[in-house]
Amino acid sequence: MTNQAESLALQQVGEDVMIWPLAKIITPEVISIGDSVIIDDFVFIMGGERTIIGSFVHIGAFTSIAGGGEFIMEDFSGLSGGVRIYTGNEDYAGGCLTNPTVPFPYRVASRSFVHIHKHAIVGANSVILPGVVIGEGVAIGANSLVKKDCEPWTTYFGSPAKPIGARPKEKMLELEAQLRKDLYDPYGKYIPKSDRREPIN
Template sequence: MKAKIYDQAKIVNIDRLTIGDYSQVDDFVFLNAGERTEIGRFVHIASFCSVVGGGEFIMEDFSGLSAGCRIVTGSDDFLGGGMTNPTVPSKYTNVKKSKVHIGKHVIVGTNTIILPGVKIGEGAAIGAGVVVRKDLLPWTIYAGADCKAVKDRPKDKILRFENDLLKDLKI
């Protein structure tokens, strides 16, 4: 089954986007594919999410962004190294582009913000409204505005479900 991208999703630089089978991008998602964007299989990006910044974005199989998430893959230099905002020609700015990498089986809660350069380990779960400023460990649950690990996540059960699903679909 091919991926489903709803009609009212907006994708910029679609030629730099790859998206795997069984994935879904809902209406009202804004996705700037930037330098490169790879979305795996069985990925869901819910309404009102955005991916901005012009850098790289990787989202592996079986992961999901809940409604309203913001993924930032690049940013202006707020310390005065250049002028800011996209209306200024690039030779006068100091935009820092980077990569955001979301591993397999990651679930990102509603209205979470993931800042440039972050890698989220396989199986991590992030509660609603978190601001993610640094890499997150695999198979760990994170919550709170300051994004603290609260407990481990059950890796074996989820990977067993994955194997069963792929076997059922003969993939």
Template sequence: MILQSPSFNPGYATTEELRTLGFAHVGKNVMIAHNCTLIGLENIHIGDNVRIDGQTTIAAARGHCRIGRNVHIGGGTYLACAGGLDLADFVGLSQGVRIYTISDDYSGAAMTNPTVPPDFTNVTVAPVTVGRHVIIGSGSVVLPGVEIGEGVAVGALSLVTKSLDAWGIYAGNPARRLRERSKALLDAERRYLEREV
């Protein structure tokens, strides 16, 4: 049995609705679940054919978040964009992925958390770039300053602390390259884009 109250809206906001809210850009065919938390709409740029599932948070009050076309962001994902985050075309983030472009100093040399004035902290702020056709598995964490090359697949529950070279399959804590990833999907992309013209 499914319980639903009049105030519960399980659906998605449409492109037309989203374009009235103050985003930097909203492409066509964009769907964002109503129960997402989006901070800094003026810094969020969303391409065509994007779906962002429920309970996702995008924190872009500082820094930008640029989402390419044909991107899917799974439910419960958290994107901290203070250092700038770029997700290229055809990226897939599975449920519960965490991408940080800002992080506290855990060494004890400085104080931590956003309630402390900046001159008492030693925060790392660095952009994260996620290349075309990257898929990041559920529960994975990406830290500031990482560049994930085109076509990379990151296995579930991985910790990405360093940049990853293109067209590899990575997994682990920390993530390491396991093998090459097939480029066959590039032919499918070509046929898909030809169909759209």
């Protein structure tokens, strides 16, 4: 097994990053990855204008991120298996021809963004459309279609996704603070697994 993080020419890559060998990453030179990240086999990532994946992030198998726009995924966020994220789109109104085989000016693709804030999690087989901001602490239920921004610390579900409840902000932020105290040095630098002291029992 080869960890692709060691061989890809990523713009930036942190410590303890595992990119499984059957993941496919296009334009790695525009992709930055933080510390303690796992990208599973069969993930497809096409870096657009800018792609930033934070620290303590997991991207599940069979997930794809495409569209040519900006993608930002902040710390402690996660994508379950089979998630589809689109940062760009076609003109469905018939004003031009569509699909990547057609050159400009016959095809005019729209480039946008998707921004996933800290502690957000997206359930299996959900679809996130361009121009969406998923707020801090949001949970998206499986098989949901997200067309609009999601308010922080709220659970969404459905097609289209609608708010169905709240998430426990205080507890999660408390756990994050403890983790940062344990896994970062006094200067805010992440301590790799290989450099950590074993806990004393």
